[in-house]
Amino acid sequence: MVQIDLTVATPEVLKKYFIGSLLSGGGVVPAPRASAEIWVNTVNGLQNGSLSTRLGIPMIYGIDAVHGHNNVYNATIFPHNVGLGATRQSCRSWSEKIRILLQVGKACERSKFQRLDPLLVRRIGEATALEVRATGIPYVFAPCIAVCRDPRWGRCYESYSEDHKVVQAMTEIIPGLQGDIPAGFPKGVPFVDYYGTKVAACAKHFVGDGGTHKGINENNTVIDYHGLLSIHMPAYYDSVIKGVSTIMVSYSSWNGKKMHANYDLVTKFLKNYLKFRGFVISDWQGIDKITNPPHANYSYSVQAGVLAGIDMVMVPYNYTEFIDDLTYQVENNIIPMSRIDDAVRRILRVKFTMGLFEHPLADLSLAHLVGCKMHRELAREAVRKSLVLLKNGQSPEEPLLPLPKKTPTSILVAGSHADNLGYQCGGWTMTWQGQGGNNITSGTTILDAIKATVDPTTNVVYTENPDLDYVRDGSFSYAIVVVGETPYAETAGDSLNLTIPFPGQTTIQNVCSVIDCVVVLISGRPVVIEPYVPVIGALVAAWLPGTEGQGVADVLFGDYGFTGKLSRTWFKNVDQLPMNVGDENYDPLFPFGFGLTTHPVNAR
Numbered sequence: 001m002v003q004i005d006l007t008v009a010t011p012e013v014l015k016k017y018f019i020g021s022l023l024s025g026g027g028v029v030p031a032p033r034a035s036a037e038i039w040v041n042t043v044n045g046l047q048n049g050s051l052s053t054r055l056g057i058p059m060i061y062g063i064d065a066v067h068g069h070n071n072v073y074n075a076t077i078f079p080h081n082v083g084l085g086a087t088r089q090s091c092r093s094w095s096e097k098i099r100i101l102l103q104v105g106k107a108c109e110r111s112k113f114q115r116l117d118p119l120l121v122r123r124i125g126e127a128t129a130l131e132v133r134a135t136g137i138p139y140v141f142a143p144c145i146a147v148c149r150d151p152r153w154g155r156c157y158e159s160y161s162e163d164h165k166v167v168q169a170m171t172e173i174i175p176g177l178q179g180d181i182p183a184g185f186p187k188g189v190p191f192v193d194y195y196g197t198k199v200a201a202c203a204k205h206f207v208g209d210g211g212t213h214k215g216i217n218e219n220n221t222v223i224d225y226h227g228l229l230s231i232h233m234p235a236y237y238d239s240v241i242k243g244v245s246t247i248m249v250s251y252s253s254w255n256g257k258k259m260h261a262n263y264d265l266v267t268k269f270l271k272n273y274l275k276f277r278g279f280v281i282s283d284w285q286g287i288d289k290i291t292n293p294p295h296a297n298y299s300y301s302v303q304a305g306v307l308a309g310i311d312m313v314m315v316p317y318n319y320t321e322f323i324d325d326l327t328y329q330v331e332n333n334i335i336p337m338s339r340i341d342d343a344v345r346r347i348l349r350v351k352f353t354m355g356l357f358e359h360p361l362a363d364l365s366l367a368h369l370v371g372c373k374m375h376r377e378l379a380r381e382a383v384r385k386s387l388v389l390l391k392n393g394q395s396p397e398e399p400l401l402p403l404p405k406k407t408p409t410s411i412l413v414a415g416s417h418a419d420n421l422g423y424q425c426g427g428w429t430m431t432w433q434g435q436g437g438n439n440i441t442s443g444t445t446i447l448d449a450i451k452a453t454v455d456p457t458t459n460v461v462y463t464e465n466p467d468l469d470y471v472r473d474g475s476f477s478y479a480i481v482v483v484g485e486t487p488y489a490e491t492a493g494d495s496l497n498l499t500i501p502f503p504g505q506t507t508i509q510n511v512c513s514v515i516d517c518v519v520v521l522i523s524g525r526p527v528v529i530e531p532y533v534p535v536i537g538a539l540v541a542a543w544l545p546g547t548e549g550q551g552v553a554d555v556l557f558g559d560y561g562f563t564g565k566l567s568r569t570w571f572k573n574v575d576q577l578p579m580n581v582g583d584e585n586y587d588p589l590f591p592f593g594f595g596l597t598t599h600p601v602n603a604r
């Protein structure tokens, strides 16, 4: 029932205290730029501590692989979920063309009824599972199935969409991570295919994490029961049916009741009504935060959290305090042994069904898959499909995109995010909060992708923040301006103004007021852009694309067409928020489901 962080774990601690689980918190690694071999040896060393206990029950090691194996150097970093929610099946398939023509009598490209692309996220789950297993880890705290209803929330980019139907479709990542449930396998029972290539998944954060007041992280979700069940709960139905192994409780409250202390929703609804048979895990110090201030009454936190139905507690540091307090409360009949039996039964059920008893130790047979070309190509495809074209030229008759690869004069690339791998990956990348720079891991910046895509005779000039005179004097054929948000995670990302940080706005003005420009926005959510739309030639929402920036250039220059559709409403100004599709007085700058399309122009 105890999960501790790697930073306080040793084989001796695991043996002495019978620790059932370990985790790497955001950015927690065995060593800087640790190789797969170091990871495997570290995890195996700790596992041997658990295996040397009387019963030899293996521990389960969990990590946040939220857009690829994002703690691990050289791993493939996929687009964050906000971008994956924008992906649609290509109109290049005849079946899609015919289906839409029959359904709505429109050409596929002109229809917003293009089907979502759950197969893509399934494939991403498969690739992520392989890279996680390559490092000896069998459990990931993903997918986040939050339905973000206010982009002011610092975790909105971890949510696939404001629309629960999109989020429900994206739960297809669970069979990608865990494997397909065999025919006849009972519903609601955790399932992880073995053969060492799949991992246990974790649907999070239960429930209503994306609906908090003004998007304030870990705050209060004020909504009636019908609203909770119709907006924030549906994806948990899908997750349970797909055999998700674990579910993480949200820090947030529902109508003032902390989710970590909510017996009615965690036990009566999730366990008894939905028949979820895996285990429920707390969030990091989640039971501490039942009280305000956190840890103010730890005995109450332990009692409320465990009695609510939490099976495993992500302590993750003060494990002796937790163990002593829980033991005391069981020995004094404050917490019944039946509750402990239920928790332990669920934890053992997951460990047994995923083969952890038979195969508790990892090997290096998958190490070559970390950041492998096949996975990077999949990530590049996901980047292409996640891009949403919001404006294409000052009139439909004069589209700016796709851009010509061969130009008579130089191409100007500008912006703080054009040559910054860390910025294009966003938060939860190598560190918890993410960071800027090009040496954080391996990948392709958008600038390098542009240079690799244009004609060899075309000159590309990069200036991060050019002034007006520079642009005027440069006689450039056109410009690509890449700006946006700098990396953040959780509360650090909460924003009431949602403005593009300096100097992004200035760069847009200086460049786009002089020459034809394409603005590529790197952001975890819609940001304030309306004032600049008139001067912008073409506008692309690229979200947080990850390491494979080549996917952006593939579409800008016409090797592939734009197919993405907004997974989130793009507001005109923040005073409109919260504003979601289906609301009365729905008055967006760009509505949910919007996205212009282009056709590939270069034969491949």
Ligand SMILES: O=[N+]([O-])c1ccc(O[C@@H]2O[C@@H](CO)[C@H](O)[C@H](S[C@@H]3O[C@H](CO)[C@@H](O)[C@H](O)[C@H]3O)[C@@H]2O)cc1
Pocket (backbone or CB within 6 Å): 023, 024, 025, 026, 027, 064, 141, 204, 283, 284, 432, 490
């Ligand atoms: O030392 N300090 O000052 C400090 C401050 C804040 C911390 O806060 C903590 O730091 C992060 C990095 O260690 C942790 O990940 C969590 S967040 C939580 O963690 C889970 C496991 O990683 C994820 O699956 C969940 O989805 C997420 O909600 C917490 O916010 C930690 C340390």
